[in-house]
Amino acid sequence: MASSAIAKNNNQKLKISLVVSDLSSSGSGRWGGAVRPFLLAKALQKLNCDVEMLGLAFDSSSSTISAPEISIVSFPCQYYSGVINAASHLLKRIDGDLIYAVKLKTSSFGIAIIKKLLSRRPLLLDIDDWELSWHGGDEWQYRPSLKQLARDLLQPEGALRYPDHPFYLKRLENLVNYADAVTVHTKFLQQRFGGISVPNGKDTSLFSPEKYDPEASRAKYNLSPYKVLMFPGAPRPYKGVEDLLMALDILEIPDLRLVIVGGSPYDDYDRQLIAQWGRWIIKLPRCPVEQMPEVVSAAHVLVVPQRDTPAAQAQFPLKLTDGMAMAKPILSTCVGDIPEIIGDTGFLVEPSSPQQLAAAIKIIFDNWELATEKGKKARERCVEYYSVETMANVLASVIEPWQKIRQNC
Numbered sequence: 001m002a003s004s005a006i007a008k009n010n011n012q013k014l015k016i017s018l019v020v021s022d023l024s025s026s027g028s029g030r031w032g033g034a035v036r037p038f039l040l041a042k043a044l045q046k047l048n049c050d051v052e053m054l055g056l057a058f059d060s061s062s063s064t065i066s067a068p069e070i071s072i073v074s075f076p077c078q079y080y081s082g083v084i085n086a087a088s089h090l091l092k093r094i095d096g097d098l099i100y101a102v103k104l105k106t107s108s109f110g111i112a113i114i115k116k117l118l119s120r121r122p123l124l125l126d127i128d129d130w131e132l133s134w135h136g137g138d139e140w141q142y143r144p145s146l147k148q149l150a151r152d153l154l155q156p157e158g159a160l161r162y163p164d165h166p167f168y169l170k171r172l173e174n175l176v177n178y179a180d181a182v183t184v185h186t187k188f189l190q191q192r193f194g195g196i197s198v199p200n201g202k203d204t205s206l207f208s209p210e211k212y213d214p215e216a217s218r219a220k221y222n223l224s225p226y227k228v229l230m231f232p233g234a235p236r237p238y239k240g241v242e243d244l245l246m247a248l249d250i251l252e253i254p255d256l257r258l259v260i261v262g263g264s265p266y267d268d269y270d271r272q273l274i275a276q277w278g279r280w281i282i283k284l285p286r287c288p289v290e291q292m293p294e295v296v297s298a299a300h301v302l303v304v305p306q307r308d309t310p311a312a313q314a315q316f317p318l319k320l321t322d323g324m325a326m327a328k329p330i331l332s333t334c335v336g337d338i339p340e341i342i343g344d345t346g347f348l349v350e351p352s353s354p355q356q357l358a359a360a361i362k363i364i365f366d367n368w369e370l371a372t373e374k375g376k377k378a379r380e381r382c383v384e385y386y387s388v389e390t391m392a393n394v395l396a397s398v399i400e401p402w403q404k405i406r407q408n409c
Helices: 028-034 036-046 083-093 106-119 131-135 146-154 166-178 187-193 214-220 241-251 269-277 289-297 310-314 318-325 338-342 354-366 368-385 388-408
Strands: 015-020 050-058 071-077 098-102 123-127 181-184 227-231 256-261 281-284 301-304 330-333 347-349
Touching: 015 036, 015 106, 028 036, 036 050, 036 098, 036 388, 050 083, 050 106, 071 083, 083 106, 098 106, 106 123, 106 166, 123 166, 131 166, 131 310, 181 187, 181 388, 187 310, 214 289, 227 241, 241 256, 241 269, 241 354, 256 269, 269 281, 289 318, 301 318, 318 330, 318 338, 318 368, 330 338, 330 354, 330 368, 338 347, 347 354, 354 368
Parallel strands: 015 050, 015 098, 050 071, 098 123, 123 181, 227 256, 227 301, 256 281, 301 330, 330 347
Antiparallel strands: none
16 A cells, blocks of 8 residues: 655655665675666666665675666675664665665565654565575574574674574565565566566667677687587576586587686585586676676577576576577576566476487577577567566556655645
């Protein structure tokens, strides 16, 4: 239900405070302006909203982030210390007509709930992951002894001093109804939490294949000798990169390479992959979002070989729309919303099947004209259903009640 507690400001624009869980360069900044908070901000700006992004910034060893055309205010702290002090400063700084929390986390939604209770301003929640899936999902339980509970609470790095510990995440799921509206981006999340589906959009004017020559891009990144399968993301076990590398072992085609862009910011998983399958892997460094279209243009095929896990089912892989926008042949798996996102414009196989991946790779390169035609259709589908403009069109109906209030103030 729409709240009438809209702050008065000096113009008729609706001001939205986008509260993000981690604004450090190792958090939401690790992929620049390509991740969900920035996509939401761009879409809301298209609706003539005044958008300010605010949040804690964990990990003092990394820098806070900035982005052109988006106001960003961050409050640095450590994961296990300084959180309460930083959160108190953040609470004072949130002054939008609407509070829009991104992620079902204590460091975003938890803080936003407190601000709603203090200010009576309406609260929206965007859920782009099932956070508990990283901890075992609904099976996760916390049953400490009294001694362990004391340690977790009182020790300098006690588990419960971490704001996004699964103990808190599990309880936050029961508070979703505190939000005046909820947005999600997959059917899995919609079935679990309700809400309105707002797909991940892509800046299709930035990601435009007409602006790049694939051969020139391959030459620039020293990829000219190869048939390039590209994975432009962070490898993790559930993303199925191992299955793809096993498929390359099956094929034994000398000039095939898997190009990983950016690598894992979480652990040394990509180094483990290189240790076992280094002959197939080329790793490119992480790059700004403005450079990604050129990098993706160097690919022959964009690959998203997700495994069928709860984490994968809950996600909308942004890598898909990278390739679709750039008119690349897409090879992916039948997991979650991926078949619906791609439609008939890509190549789909069953998850965790190196044999099927190998067969599909062979089909793509043996039928290159068909593959490139599918890539062109993928671009058309992305523009129609997964652009930032489409995202804005859906968000318009979400924020309409509060825009009307703002206009009548």
